Amino acid sequence: MLGAVRDGGQVAAFRGTEIYGALPRGLVAHAVYVPDYVGDHAKLDDLRQLTERGALSLPGGPVLPAAEAAHAHRLTEAGGHRGRMVLTF
Numbered sequence: 196m197l198g199a200v201r202d203g204g205q206v207a208a209f210r211g212t213e214i215y216g217a218l219p220r221g222l223v224a225h226a227v228y229v230p231d232y233v234g235d236h237a238k239l240d241d242l243r244q245l246t247e248r249g250a251l252s253l254p255g256g257p258v259l260p261a262a263e264a265a266h267a268h269r270l271t272e273a274g275g276h277r278g279r280m281v282l283t284f
Contacts, residue, residue, distance in 0.1 A: 197222060256280040 200206050202220040207227045218224055232238055245251035256278035259267050267280050 258283060 197206065197219065200222055203222070205223045205225060207225045242251065256276055257267070257270065258281045261282045261284045264282055267282060270276065271280055
């Protein structure tokens, strides 16, 4: 994971992931506990703006229609893709 971050960059750790010890290459880690931000619309809007400006990139997974949920589940089980899978309704 850290190999994809530029020297001096920052990384956010989600889902209980903890990064211990000193990080290489001047990296800075931020532990994020998502439930702490539920309902914080200002922070969500900040993330939207960063993403729109290209200052924040998020690995995107496949986007599939909800009718293909079974197929999406099989893809998730098989692994091999980055990012969260999205079902559209």
